Amino acid sequence: MQTGANGVRLTMESALTARDRVGVQDFVLLENFTSEAAFIENLRKRFKENLIYTYIGSVLVSVNPYKELEIYSKQNMERYRGVSFYEVSPHLYAIADNSYRSLRTERKDQCILISGESGAGKTEATKKILQYYAVTCPASQQVETVKDRLLQSNPVLEAFGNAKTLRNDNSSRFGKYMDVQFDYRGAPVGGHILNYLLEKSRVVHQNHGERNFHIFYQLLEGGEEDLLRRLGLEKSPQQYHYLVKGHCARVSSINDKNDWKVVRRALSIITFRVNDLLSIVASVLHLGNVQFAADEQGNAQVTTENQIKYLARLLAVEGSVLRDALIHKKIIAKGEELISPLNLEQAAYARDALAKAIYGRTFSWLVNKVNKSLFPGWRSTTVLGLLDIYGFEVFQHNSFEQFCINYCNEKLQQLFIELTLKSEQEEYESEGIAWEPVQYFNNKIICDLVEEKFKGIISILDEECLRPGDATDTTFLEKLEETVKNHPHFLTHKLADQKTRKSLGREEFRLLHYAGEVTYSVAGFLDKNNDLLFRNLKEVSMGRGCLQYSAEQGVSTQFKNSLSKLMEILMSKEPSYIRCIKPNDAKQADRFDEVLIRHQVKYLGLMENLRVRRAGFAYRRKYEVFLQRYKSLCPETWPTWDGRPHDGVAVLVKHLGYKQEEYKMGRTKIFIRFPKTLFATEDALEVRKQSLGESQAFCVKSVLQCRSSLSVMFSVFLVAIAIQSWWRGTLGRRKAAKRKWAVQTIRRFIKGFIYRNHPRCPENEYFLDYIRFSFLMNLKRNLPKNVLDKSWPTPPPSLSEVGTALEQKVIASEIFKGKKDNYPQSVPRLFINTRLGEQGYAVPVIKYDRKGYKARSRQLLLTQNAVIIAEDSKIKQRIDYANLTGEQSQTWGSAHCIVTSVIKNKQLVFVLDKNEIITESVCQFKIS
Numbered sequence: 001m002q003t004g005a006n007g008v009r010l011t012m013e014s015a016l017t018a019r020d021r022v023g024v025q026d027f028v029l030l031e032n033f034t035s036e037a038a039f040i041e042n043l044r045k046r047f048k049e050n051l052i053y054t055y056i057g058s059v060l061v062s063v064n065p066y067k068e069l070e071i072y073s074k075q076n077m078e079r080y081r082g083v084s085f086y087e088v089s090p091h092l093y094a095i096a097d098n099s100y101r102s103l104r105t106e107r108k109d110q111c112i113l114i115s116g117e118s119g120a121g122k123t124e125a126t127k128k129i130l131q132y133y134a135v136t137c138p139a140s141q142q143v144e145t146v147k148d149r150l151l152q153s154n155p156v157l158e159a160f161g162n163a164k165t166l167r168n169d170n171s172s173r174f175g176k177y178m179d180v181q182f183d184y185r186g187a188p189v190g191g192h193i194l195n196y197l198l199e200k201s202r203v204v205h206q207n208h209g210e211r212n213f214h215i216f217y218q219l220l221e222g223g224e225e226d227l228l229r230r231l232g233l234e235k236s237p238q239q240y241h242y243l244v245k246g247h248c249a250r251v252s253s254i255n256d257k258n259d260w261k262v263v264r265r266a267l268s269i270i271t272f273r274v275n276d277l278l279s280i281v282a283s284v285l286h287l288g289n290v291q292f293a294a295d296e297q298g299n300a301q302v303t304t305e306n307q308i309k310y311l312a313r314l315l316a317v318e319g320s321v322l323r324d325a326l327i328h329k330k331i332i333a334k335g336e337e338l339i340s341p342l343n344l345e346q347a348a349y350a351r352d353a354l355a356k357a358i359y360g361r362t363f364s365w366l367v368n369k370v371n372k373s374l375f376p377g378w379r380s381t382t383v384l385g386l387l388d389i390y391g392f393e394v395f396q397h398n399s400f401e402q403f404c405i406n407y408c409n410e411k412l413q414q415l416f417i418e419l420t421l422k423s424e425q426e427e428y429e430s431e432g433i434a435w436e437p438v439q440y441f442n443n444k445i446i447c448d449l450v451e452e453k454f455k456g457i458i459s460i461l462d463e464e465c466l467r468p469g470d471a472t473d474t475t476f477l478e479k480l481e482e483t484v485k486n487h488p489h490f491l492t493h494k495l496a497d498q499k500t501r502k503s504l505g506r507e508e509f510r511l512l513h514y515a516g517e518v519t520y521s522v523a524g525f526l527d528k529n530n531d532l533l534f535r536n537l538k539e540v541s542m543g544r545g546c547l548q549y550s551a552e553q554g555v556s557t558q559f560k561n562s563l564s565k566l567m568e569i570l571m572s573k574e575p576s577y578i579r580c581i582k583p584n585d586a587k588q589a590d591r592f593d594e595v596l597i598r599h600q601v602k603y604l605g606l607m608e609n610l611r612v613r614r615a616g617f618a619y620r621r622k623y624e625v626f627l628q629r630y631k632s633l634c635p636e637t638w639p640t641w642d643g644r645p646h647d648g649v650a651v652l653v654k655h656l657g658y659k660q661e662e663y664k665m666g667r668t669k670i671f672i673r674f675p676k677t678l679f680a681t682e683d684a685l686e687v688r689k690q691s692l693g694e695s696q697a698f699c700v701k702s703v704l705q706c707r708s709s710l711s712v713m714f715s716v717f718l719v720a721i722a723i724q725s726w727w728r729g730t731l732g733r734r735k736a737a738k739r740k741w742a743v744q745t746i747r748r749f750i751k752g753f754i755y756r757n758h759p760r761c762p763e764n765e766y767f768l769d770y771i772r773f774s775f776l777m778n779l780k781r782n783l784p785k786n787v788l789d790k791s792w793p794t795p796p797p798s799l800s801e802v803g804t805a806l807e808q809k810v811i812a813s814e815i816f817k818g819k820k821d822n823y824p825q826s827v828p829r830l831f832i833n834t835r836l837g838e839q840g841y842a843v844p845v846i847k848y849d850r851k852g853y854k855a856r857s858r859q860l861l862l863t864q865n866a867v868i869i870a871e872d873s874k875i876k877q878r879i880d881y882a883n884l885t886g887e888q889s890q891t892w893g894s895a896h897c898i899v900t901s902v903i904k905n906k907q908l909v910f911v912l913d914k915n916e917i918i919t920e921s922v923c924q925f926k927i928s
């Protein structure tokens, strides 16, 4: 949580008073909520004060500070833990905690959707949320392992999926959805990752100032000599065509050598097949160095035999087969296989296509391995998903990749609208407030334009890719024009009017996205959608098991299908949103580039978010909370209100003169339509606080003066009023606390009843304790008359084991009653081992029957100074401490067991801690 300059906690309402300086914490409180300028001004004010987080309702807007802020400490995490969303200032942790709490209390799966352009801070946000859970969730041995694996998987995925770009030195070049799985105690026990659209083109080409994926440089820079020799690699990246296209193999902010050490270690935890994996990485570099020359017929011939030799070894294929595959194309026409030679350009294309395919498949294989290592072994009860995906991309030149990314954002916006409106509507319904239609733009029309069967852009693209004959990017554009020409969100040079036509090239089409227009160039659409890998190359490259090829499908269709699965996953969860903004292109702290930010506000759809959120009411609060804050503004509610909070708020707002159209009273909350109403109330509170402060000071002063000048009677009278007012306040608070307690107890009881047949867990422990208590009280009244009496009351199912334990307890009393000083204290104690606390040790106690056969062994939990006494000398000798080791064995050297004489055909072992029974519910066995 952020604190103000004076260290005071900034809650949503109290921060309102500082709004001139730091703006509003929630954009819904912007008076002029349709003004983009007001929106940006609010962001700027807050950014200047290092307040990088602001809400739009429950959406968090985050501006990358490009500097370390002291708001991510463990202490800060603790402050956000279990605290209501609006009681603390906006933060990632508030979103993380809120989602986690909903997951625990409502047992509903959650997801946090993080979007923004490259360098806006999505990955950092994801990592910080994971850290938050790592620190604040319950821990166990397994959790530690999972945490470890989650942390280990990160450098591996970053090595293979991230690269230096102009905008970000560690840019994720793939979309990522990660499920964190929790057990019934709320501890993270597993994870699962889905990856989207890896930017494979980077493997063979990088723009100036950019690099290939980190792993290549790490391997060359950090790999041991032996390893490099085995892979046939040289240390210098300059030797490899695929690594020098961007002319910046070395970057000052990146330490490839150190990163390699981390990645190498992490890799061996994730997979045993590190050597295979590195062979494939190396083979990509060798492929890049394969060169061709044209023969007399213009057909390509391989000129770099050495590379083929290495490739054959690394990919475990025949060299001659690979060579042939690189310079020939196999086509199946009318059921017949035809092999035709490739020219230079085609061979280079085939080589690059193979390199991209190999790398892409390897990446998927790796994600698969990571998932296996994160699999908890069973289906966990609840999951929390984190989606770290590129936001809208609008460049000078937009191509197939931007088309896919922007389509993805349309889908996410659709989900946002549906779920936000749905949850608004549900809240209105549950509060008994009439629904008011919300004016918003439904972008379904754009999603349909892209994805509709037969008529959508993706279908047309696939059709064009598959049709026989000469299909080109231009024919695809023509087909588009023909099929969707009348769509209001689609435009081309040919379809545009005179004026717009100037801004559109002949090879371009424009989509009017919900966030604004984007013009796409069709050049390369067909190739990229085909992701063409000639059939014979595909066959050749399947040598290593890491390379698996999926069914043939256009890339855009594959993406559409995986998006539709993603939408299903997200739809089944309760979403939270984080929208990340990059403040400048120079990666500098304290620089707020307004033009760049306006662009992002537009393409993140923030104004549209705000409009949807503000469609109804700007502010809503539980009656109790509202009354507690503002009760001093009305004489009838101050200092306490004895009636229902609902009535108190009604009296209060009437006194404040709220107009009918300014608010609505729901079942449990007040809804305020305009921020100005809230601001006026907040300002009145400030004034009231001052006058209250003055009057208190006055009161104290007058009491002091009274002592000297007025009669004692008068000062007693003043004090009496003060006490009375304090007492009323205390009574009121107690009453409210009691009511709250009652509600919580009833809730816990109901929940416990529902979970009564589950193993003990937070949901049912209260209920089970209650049942146990009732059973014991009943037992107390109906105890058997002697040990042979079998008429024990039947325990409830959840306590079936207690019956036996109780029998033992009664038997124990036969032995110890009157013989041990502290017997009376031990009676009400539970029979389970938990009394030992966390200091207990597990000790194997192995029992033998009279003939010396091993009868039963069992783990006992003992405290360090426990004494085990065996009364029966034969059995005493046979107590087996063989498994005890080190320190414990010395401690246990003096331990004893009491093995009592036969009672009811059973023997009992009582473990004593000094003179006290610490457990007696164990080790009974039949004597043969």
Ligand SMILES: Nc1ncnc2c1ncn2[C@@H]1O[C@H](COP(=O)(O)OP(=O)(O)OP(=O)(O)O)[C@@H](O)[C@H]1O
Pocket: 064, 065, 066, 067, 068, 069, 116, 117, 118, 119, 120, 121, 122, 123, 124, 125, 168, 170, 171, 172, 173, 390, 580
């Ligand atoms: N909360 C933060 N505090 C300090 N620095 C940050 C924060 N968020 C981001 N940064 C800085 O910005 C850089 C880019 O952030 P990050 O890699 O998370 O961006 P991204 O949105 O994931 O980009 P891409 O889409 O390219 O992967 C980080 O390396 C870090 O230096």
